[in-house]
Amino acid sequence: MSAHITNAIRKLRFEHNEMTQQQLADAVDVSRQTIVAIEKGKYSPSLEVAFKIARQFDKSVEEVFFWQQQG
Amino acid sequence: MSAHITNAIRKLRFEHNEMTQQQLADAVDVSRQTIVAIEKGKYSPSLEVAFKIARQFDKSVEEVFFWQQQG
DNA sequence: CAAACATGTCAAATATTTTTGACATCAACT
DNA sequence: AGTTGATGTCAAAAATATTTGACATGTTTG
Numbered sequence: 001m002s003a004h005i006t007n008a009i010r011k012l013r014f015e016h017n018e019m020t021q022q023q024l025a026d027a028v029d030v031s032r033q034t035i036v037a038i039e040k041g042k043y044s045p046s047l048e049v050a051f052k053i054a055r056q057f058d059k060s061v062e063e064v065f066f067w068q069q070q071g
Numbered sequence: 072m073s074a075h076i077t078n079a080i081r082k083l084r085f086e087h088n089e090m091t092q093q094q095l096a097d098a099v100d101v102s103r104q105t106i107v108a109i110e111k112g113k114y115s116p117s118l119e120v121a122f123k124i125a126r127q128f129d130k131s132v133e134e135v136f137f138w139q140q141q142g
Numbered sequence: 143c144a145a146a147c148a149t150g151t152c153a154a155a156t157a158t159t160t161t162t163g164a165c166a167t168c169a170a171c172t
Numbered sequence: 173a174g175t176t177g178a179t180g181t182c183a184a185a186a187a188t189a190t191t192t193g194a195c196a197t198g199t200t201t202g
Contacts, residue, residue, distance in 0.1 A: 005119060031192075034190055051138040060133050114159060117188080161186070162185080163182105163183095167179085168180105170177085171174105
């Protein structure tokens with residue numbers, strides 16, 4: 001029932017000067033554990049955090065997060 | 072500190088055959104109160120609900136939700 | 143080897159989102 | 173006048189996201 005959301009955060013971090021999880025966390029003002037959890041798909045972020053992460057990489061939300069509908 | 076996110080849900084509901092809050096709620100599988108709260112900007116939704124609402128209107132997340140960065 | 147760093151994980155506490163149920167108002171209709 | 177439907181609000185509970193602090197692992201560097 002719950003939709004699954006994947007993301008390209010890890011890929012984008014490496015493409016952006018090998019940014020570390022801690023650096024991204026600081027840049028978007030969340031904890032490192034939050035970045036880890038989102039990156040690993042443990043849960044999906046709030047829309048606000050999603051916007052912050054996307055903008056950090058100069059991307060749209062949909063270029064970073066991928067939603068696949070369930071049946 | 073908290074970024075503000077506005078949205079075009081009400082406008083889109085009316086553009087889509089005057090869809091009611093209840094119909095939208097049913098379509099994206101949340102309660103009517105959730106639609107009311109998001110529509111009125113009481114809080115911003117999860118990324119998952121944001122995706123569902125956007126797709127309901129055949130829009131991207133960014134065509135429905137507008138994030139304004141804080142200083 | 144030891145120190146530093148990046149990553150992963152866990153558990154408990156806190157914050158935020160979402161649900162449920164109830165009630166109020168207003169407009170449209172019979 | 174009464175009913176129905178759409179919207180708004182409130183409060184408490186439940187679910188989910190986020191934080192904090194701690195610890196473990198592997199890699200790199202002095």
